[in-house]
Amino acid sequence: xxxGYSSSSEEENxxxxxxxxxxxxxxxxxxDGEGDxxxxxxxxxxxQVPKTSRLPLPGCLLAMFPEDADPQAEDNTHHGGxxxxxxxxxxxxxxxxxxxxxxxxxxxxxLEELLSVAKAHGVTLSTQEEFHLSLSQTVVLRHHWIQPFTxxxxxxxxxxxxxxxxxxxxxxxxxxxxxxxxxGMEAYTGHAHLLNLVQAIDRTMTEFRLATFYKDPSFHVSxxxxxxxxxxxxxxxxxxxxxxxxxxxxxxxxxRLDCAELxxxxxxxxxxxxxxx
Numbered sequence: 001x002x003x004g005y006s007s008s009s010e011e012e013n014x015x016x017x018x019x020x021x022x023x024x025x026x027x028x029x030x031x032d033g034e035g036d037x038x039x040x041x042x043x044x045x046x047x048q049v050p051k052t053s054r055l056p057l058p059g060c061l062l063a064m065f066p067e068d069a070d071p072q073a074e075d076n077t078h079h080g081g082x083x084x085x086x087x088x089x090x091x092x093x094x095x096x097x098x099x100x101x102x103x104x105x106x107x108x109x110x111l112e113e114l115l116s117v118a119k120a121h122g123v124t125l126s127t128q129e130e131f132h133l134s135l136s137q138t139v140v141l142r143h144h145w146i147q148p149f150t151x152x153x154x155x156x157x158x159x160x161x162x163x164x165x166x167x168x169x170x171x172x173x174x175x176x177x178x179x180x181x182x183x184g185m186e187a188y189t190g191h192a193h194l195l196n197l198v199q200a201i202d203r204t205m206t207e208f209r210l211a212t213f214y215k216d217p218s219f220h221v222s223x224x225x226x227x228x229x230x231x232x233x234x235x236x237x238x239x240x241x242x243x244x245x246x247x248x249x250x251x252x253x254x255x256r257l258d259c260a261e262l263x264x265x266x267x268x269x270x271x272x273x274x275x276x277x
Contacts, residue, residue: 093267095141097153097201098132099259101221110253111223113244114170114183118224121237125183125224133165133187133221133257135194136201139210141266150264150271152207156200157262162275165190167221167255170242172234181230183241184220185255194219197262221255 103111115125141149166189173182187194194217202212246252262273 091143093141093143093146093269094138095149095264095266096134096138097136097262097264098134099197099257100261100263101131101133101255101257103131106250106253107255110245110248114241115224117240117244118183118234118237121233121240123226123230123233123237125226127224128222131221131223132263133194133219135197135262136205136213137211139205141208141210145208146266146269149204149208149266152204153201153262153264153271154273156203157197157273157275160197160200160275161193162258162260162277163190163193165194165219165257165259167257168245168252170238170245171218171220172231172238173218173220173222174229174231178229180225180227181234182222182225183234184218184222185245187219187221187257190257190259191219193259221257 111127115127118125165187167185167187169186169188171184171186173184174180175182198213198217205212259275261275264271264273
């Protein structure tokens with residue numbers, strides 16, 4: 001709000017009456033400010049009001065709103081040495097779309113054997129916290145985009161049908177920043193259905209001006225990971241690792257993925273999108 005203040009020249013140009021003159025003379029002569037000039041006495045009083053500084057906020061209030069000069073000064077040791085692909089900012093939500101995989105005991109036994117073989121070849125892998133097949137890149141959503149984004153996804157997936165896909169071939173993957181290496185199991189069936197899902201998801205991504213999925217995707221379930229670019233070291237033991245899968249006690253292991261619903265994880269929220277039967 002703009003406030004207009006009169007200038008000193010405006011005050012000087014005001015008509016001076018005899019009464020004003022006498023008040024001015026009386027103000028100059030009397031040091032105690034007494035007399036019949038209330039306007040002058042007010043000015044004198046205002047000059048005597050000392051300026052006060054703002055009171056400090058109580059500590060309990062400051063603790064409720066901590067300063068976040070570096071909100072992402074995270075200790076990487078708390079995350080196994082992992083480094084974010086993009087800087088976190090308050091109000092930004094890392095988001096991706098995927099098909100969940102619920103492992104059975106047989107799969108976990110196989111995975112333990114794979115990690116043991118990799119460690120014998122000098123590569124220490126950590127098991128994924130959850131297993132899934134990604135259908136989008138990880139993108140950043142503003143908080144107020146979440147609802148319209150998920151609504152758009154739901155509308156685009158309404159006619160997509162559920163299906164089953166299988167995976168069994170091991171492959172090595174490395175993220176674009178070369179900060180993490182993954183051991184994954186690539187899908188060899190259900191490719192056309194997976195591409196249809198990606199097309200529907202990409203339409204929503206395009207609507208919100210976000211990155212779409214890779215042009216020639218290798219659909220896979222990540223099994224384990226390690227920090228840094230360990231592609232060469234992993235490739236050296238891939239034949240041995242694949243033999244563990246192919247020579248499983250009950251025959252070649254097949255990871256069976258029941259694609260009955262998609263999920264979208266954004267920050268700490270998770271949305272489910274059941275596929276049509």
